[in-house]
Amino acid sequence: MLDFPPYLSFVDFLAFFFLIFGVGGSICTVLDWRGVMKGTKPVGETESERSVRMVLLTFIAPIFFVAGLFLGVYDNWETYRYRNLDLARITSASVRQVRDPYSAGPPVRFDDLSKLRDGLSILRRCSSEVMINHEHFEDGYAIALYVDGDDEPSYFLTSYSRTDKNPSKTGTETGAQGSFSCRPFQDWVNATVAPMFPPSK
DSSP states (O other): OOOOOOOOOHHHHHHHHHHHHHHHHHHHHHHHHHHHHHTOOOSSSOHHHHHHHHHHHHHHHHHHHHHHHHHHHHHHHHHHHHHTOOGGGEEEEEEEEEEETTEEOOOEEEOOHHHHHHHHHGGGGOOEEOOOSSOOEEEEEEEEEEETTOSSOOEEEEEEEEESSOTTOOEEEOTTSOEEEOHHHHHHIIIIIGGGSOOOO
């Protein structure tokens, strides 16, 4: 299993915000409609202003709630999918050398699946989330994993050796699951993956 540490992504926070707005807006709408049915006069606003607000909330609040629910389910499903990948399902892999998140070299096949599975099992020893503040990772290797004989990769992770502002700050990005400090995995990459890309003369 890719049993890396739990991670709260931006999508999680966005989903939480949408859900809170959706639920809060729906509650306000119900209270407004109850007030209208009881003939209660609005406080601090005119009847027309309340009507406009009620119409907007009636349509917008459910949209925010559904969007938050979708984002939350999707993000947590992606987390579950990554964390519970059976390493025995991996049938092939490819590796690209990357200079930064926006450029990568041609793919090179990684044929030793036993070594690959050994390396991936190290991810459970990742210690913590790496915070990236106005910087980006550089110099690393992007690994694409193919499972169950598929023609297209289903899982991705990238190990970087530094950031543009800190030459000693390493990180391992596991798909959409965040960036983690994982020195043991970085050591495995340096010993096993890096030799696949000899320096050009």
